[in-house]
Structure formats: structure tokens, C-alpha cells
Amino acid sequence: MFTFDPYSPQVDADPFPYYKTLRDEHPCFWSPEARMWVLSRHADIKVALQDWQTYSSARGNLMDELPDRAGATLGTTDPPRHDRMRALISHAFTKRNLEAAGEPVRAVVRGVLEEIRGRREFDFVGDFSSKVTAKILFRILGLPEGDDQEVRERAVLMVQSDPVTRQKGAEHVAAYRWMMDYAGGVIAERRRNPGEDLLSQFCLAEIDGERLTEREVLLTTTTLIMAGVESLGGFTVMFGLNMADFAAARREIVADPALLPDAIEESLRYNTSGQRFRRSLMRDVSLHGQTMKAGDFVCLAYGAANRDERQFPDPDRYDIRRKPRTHLGFGGGVHACLGSMVARMAVRITFEEFLSAFPNFSRVHQDLPWMPSTTFRSPMRLDLAVH
Numbered sequence: 294m295f296t297f298d299p300y301s302p303q304v305d306a307d308p309f310p311y312y313k314t315l316r317d318e319h320p321c322f323w324s325p326e327a328r329m330w331v332l333s334r335h336a337d338i339k340v341a342l343q344d345w346q347t348y349s350s351a352r353g354n355l356m357d358e359l360p361d362r363a364g365a366t367l368g369t370t371d372p373p374r375h376d377r378m379r380a381l382i383s384h385a386f387t388k389r390n391l392e393a394a395g396e397p398v399r400a401v402v403r404g405v406l407e408e409i410r411g412r413r414e415f416d417f418v419g420d421f422s423s424k425v426t427a428k429i430l431f432r433i434l435g436l437p438e439g440d441d442q443e444v445r446e447r448a449v450l451m452v453q454s455d456p457v458t459r460q461k462g463a464e465h466v467a468a469y470r471w472m473m474d475y476a477g478g479v480i481a482e483r484r485r486n487p488g489e490d491l492l493s494q495f496c497l498a499e500i501d502g503e504r505l506t507e508r509e510v511l512l513t514t515t516t517l518i519m520a521g522v523e524s525l526g527g528f529t530v531m532f533g534l535n536m537a538d539f540a541a542a543r544r545e546i547v548a549d550p551a552l553l554p555d556a557i558e559e560s561l562r563y564n565t566s567g568q569r570f571r572r573s574l575m576r577d578v579s580l581h582g583q584t585m586k587a588g589d590f591v592c593l594a595y596g597a598a599n600r601d602e603r604q605f606p607d608p609d610r611y612d613i614r615r616k617p618r619t620h621l622g623f624g625g626g627v628h629a630c631l632g633s634m635v636a637r638m639a640v641r642i643t644f645e646e647f648l649s650a651f652p653n654f655s656r657v658h659q660d661l662p663w664m665p666s667t668t669f670r671s672p673m674r675l676d677l678a679v680h
Contacts, residue, residue, distance in 0.1 A: 295314055295318070295319065296324070296325070296326065297311050297315060297319075297322060297324050297326075297327075297331055298324065298326035298327070299324070299326070299327050299356060299569060299592070299667040300326060300327075300454065300456045300459050300665075300667060301326075301456070302456060302663070302665070305663040305664070305665060305666070305670065306661075306663050308568065308596055308597075308670070309596075309600055309609070312333055312594060312596060312597035312600055313600070315331060315333035315594070315597060316333045316334050316597060316601055316603075319331075319333075320332070320333055320334050320337065320580075320581045321337075321580045321581040321582070321583040321585070323583070324592070326459065327356065327590075327592060327667070328590065329571065329589065329590035329591055329592050330583075330585050330589060330590070330591045330592065331591075331592045331594055332580075332591060332592065332593055332594065333594045333597035333598065333601075334597075334598065334601055334603065335598040335599075335601040335603060335604040335605075335619070335621070336601075336603065336604070337580065338593045338594070338595065338598045338621060339598075339619075339621075339625060341572060341591065341593055342593070342621075342624065342625040342626035342628070343625070343626045344626075345371050345372060345375075345626065345627050345628075346371075346575060347574060347575050347576055347578060348572035348573075348574065348575075348591060348593075349371050349572060349573050349574070349575050350368060350369050350370065350371055350375075350572060350573075350628060351363065351364050351369060351370060351371050351573070352364075352369075352573040352590075353369055353571060353573075354368045354369055354570050354571055354572070354628070355452075355570070355571060355667075355668050356454070356569055356570070356571050356592060356667035356668045357454045357460055357461050357667055357668070358571070359451065359461065359465075359466070359469045360466060360469070361512070362512055362515075362516070365506075365508050365509050365512040365513070366378075366509070366512050366513045366516045367379055367382060367513060367516070367628075367631065368516065368628055371627075372627060375627060375628075376627070377503065378505065378509065378513070379627075379631065381495075381498045381499070381503070381504070381505055382495055382498070382505075382513065382631060383631060386491070386631060386632065386634070386635065391634055391635060391638060394432070394433050394635070394638070395638065395642065397432045397433075398429050398432065398433075398638070398639055398642050398643075399642050399645075399646065401425060401428040401429050401432060402425055402429075402642060402643050402646040402647070403646055404428075405421055405424045405425050405428070406421075406646060406647065406650050408420070408424075409421060410650060412679065413678065413679050414657065414676065414677065414678050414679065415676070415677060415679075416674050416675065416676050416677075417530065417533050417537075417675040417676070417677050418530055418672065418673060418674050418675050419674065421647070422526060422529045422530050422533060422643075423442075423445055423526055424441075424442075425529065425643055426445075426521075426522060426525045426526040426529055426639070427441035427442060427444065427445040427522055427526075428441055429525070429639050429643075430518070430521040430522055430525065431444075433490070433491055433521075433635065434490060434491050434492045434517065434518070434521065435483070435488055435489075435490020435491065435492045435493060436479060436492070436518075437479070440475075444472070444475065444518060444522065445522050445526070446468075447468040447469075447471050447472050447475075448468075448472065448518060448519045448522035448523050449522070449523055449526075449664070450464060450465055450468035451465060451468045451469050451472060451519050451523070452519065452523045452664075452666050452668060452669050453465055453664060453665050453666050454665060454666060454667050455665070456665050469515070472515050472518060472519065473511060473512070473515050475518075476511055476514040476515045476518060477511055479492065479514070480492075480496055480510060480511065480514055483496050484496055484497070492514065492517075495510075495513075495514070495517075496510060496514075517632075520630075520632065521632065523669060524566065524567060524630075524632075524636070524669070525632075525635075525636050525639060525640075526671070527566030527567070527664075527669050527670070527671035528560075528561070528565075528566050528636055528640060529639075529640055529643060530566070530671045530672060530675060531560060531564045531565070531566050531670075531671055532556075532557065532560045532564075532640055532644065533644075533647075533675060533677075534564065534656075534661075534672065534675060535556075535560050535563065535564055535611060536644070536648070536654075537654060537655055537656045537675070537677060538611075538656070539611050540655070542556065542611065542613045543648070543652075543653075544652075545613065546613070546644075546648060547648050547649075547652045550645055550648070552613055552614075553641050553644060553645065554637070554641060555613055555614060555615075555616055556613040557637055557640055557641060558615075558616065558617055558618070558620065558622075559611060559612060559613050559615050559617055560611075560622075561599075561617075561620050561622025561623065562599045562600075562605065562615070562617040562620035562622060563599070563600075563611050565595055565596055565599055565620075565621070565622040565670075566669050566670055566671045567595060567622065567623075567624070567668070567669060568594065568595060568596035568668065568669065568670045569592050569593065569594050569595065569596065569667060569668055570592070570593050570595065570624065570668060571590055571591065571592055571593070572590070572591045572593060573588065573589070573590050573591070574586065574587050574588060574589050574590075574591060575587060595621040595622070595624065596670065598621050599617075599620050599621055599622065604619060605617060605620075623636075651677075651679055653679070653680040654677045654678060654679050654680060655677065655678055655680065656675070656676070656677065656678075657676035657677065657678050658676055661674070661675065662674050
């Protein structure tokens, strides 16, 4: 009998056969292991993302939610409060700020590349991408230099779940509490000594005299750090994995770096790191012969929707010329990722520099150690051999 268990290491390693069975045979599936419904078709998930009145985020959007977070962050509120929060936070994500971040991001990437230049083999995650993404986040948010690796380690723990207990473990919650304490200290310092960084602008932003509450500032900052480190980190690793696995595509990009933006969009479709997010139902919904009840949790499987042949022809083929503009790599609807343009810019610059330094490489191992997470998917180590 078919089942879909998001805590399974087999799903972590390769969810796509499970997703196809879900789409074809069980498009509205009750997962007893996850204790929620699973939607897997692109059309159904697109409807859910647009209908926040039915598919609410107010009880949390992570598959295994962290304590006290629901209802106080951009991703865990519904309109109209969500719209006010987004308007306040978006002040920190202006085009001017994004353009100003470009050269500092490039400097970060070049600095880390110098540490591995000349090596014939290295771990793309530990030696390169984790350092780059943490340093980029610290530059953009204005976090204290020198804290980046410890913050990254805690952020990675925060998004993991225990596959045995099927919930957040003590170490995951402890990492979250540590991150809140860390964010609280940074917020206090920024209010005493505001700068030009995004976090300073976020803490002080007002619309019609309104600011975020202290709890909202704290939990949203904690979430920004977590999402910045893990989401950007996972996105970067998955793009690196695609560049290792699809040599012909990589050679095309090396010859013409202008192809990078389209390749990034295809990677967001083909191998998104944000695989599954949660909603809760505000009313009964009948779908594909099933009735989901008000109060039930629903998993929106973005990774399944992005491989739906009903939306994307030949979806299991990685094609950097596809231009998959309807992918759900950054979600959609009112909760579309606010930092998507920052992430696209950071990954583009990262691989402009990385592919210039290392145009030819391959995986050392075919089996990868995948992060145990019900929401995100990326390898914790990716050994590359340079040719």
C-alpha cells in the first residue's frame, strides 16, 4: 500500500518517484505519518496559494513548526496583518539596496574562492557554499562579522526534524532559542546604533506611524536569519549539484554566462530546496473525491508541483532554456518569498565567479548525505573533483 512519509530518509534522498505517484494516483492524500493532507499537483497548489482565506498560514507554515513562531512572522500571518507586515519589511528590500549589495556579494565570493583555489577536490558545502551564503547574509543584514559560522550551524539545526520522534527534537528547539537570543541582541544594538544595513531599516521602518511589535521584530528577524542562511544555502547547493550533474548545461553557461538567470529558474523548478510547506484549513474542502475538514493541516508539495507534467512538458529533464516562469521555487500568492530577488542575485553572482574559477568538475560520490528535514531538501556534503 502506498504511503508518503516526509520523515523518511528515502524521501529525503529522492522524493520524485513518490511525488509522481501522488500526482497520478493520490492527488489529495492523507499522510498518517505527517498527520496532514498532501497536495501535489501544480494547479491545486496554485489555487491554495491564492486562497489564503481557506488555506491559512496563521498556525504556521513549516511542516514541523517551531514554538511560538506562528502568527508573528511574515510567513505565518494572513491578510490584513500580513499585508501591513510585508509593507513594513519590504522597505528593506528596495531596488537601491539590492543594487548596492552586488559588489559586496562579489567580494565575499571571491574571498572564499581564494581559500580553495588550486585544490583538486573539496566539499562544495563546507568549503564554499556555506561560507559564502553566511557571509553574504551577514553583509546584507548587517550582522556582526565573525559570528557567521555559528549562526549557520544553528540555522541548519532549526530547519531539521528528528526522523525517529517525527518532530522537532530538543537540539532543534535549543538552536531556535539560541537564535532568538542572538537576534534580540542584534536588534537592540541596531536600535542604539542604526546603520545603512537592511536590519537597521527593518527595525526602524514605519508606515503611517506604525511599526512592528517587539515580538514581531524578534521572530521575523530570527526567521530572516534562518531563511537567509538555510534557504539561500540550500538553493546554492542545489544549483551546484545541478552544475555537477549536467555537464552539457554547465559548459553552455561557462561559454555564455548570460544563460545563468534562466538556468537558475530551471533549477528552482527542477530541484528546489524549499520542498514542502504547511497550511491549515479554515473550511471544509472537497478535492479529488476526498473531503478535507476545517482545522486539518495541508502540505503544499512545491517540489511535486514543479515536476508536474500537466504544467511542465518533460518535467524530469533539466533544460536551462525552458524558462519555467510558473514554477513554485519561491512559493506564490501573498506569501511569495520576499527575498527572492536577493537570492537570485546572490546565486547569479556566486556562480559567475565559481564557474569562472572552476569551469570543469564532477561529483566524487553518487550517494549524498541529505539533510533530515520535512520542509527543506539539500545535501549536507557535496564533494567535487576539479578537472
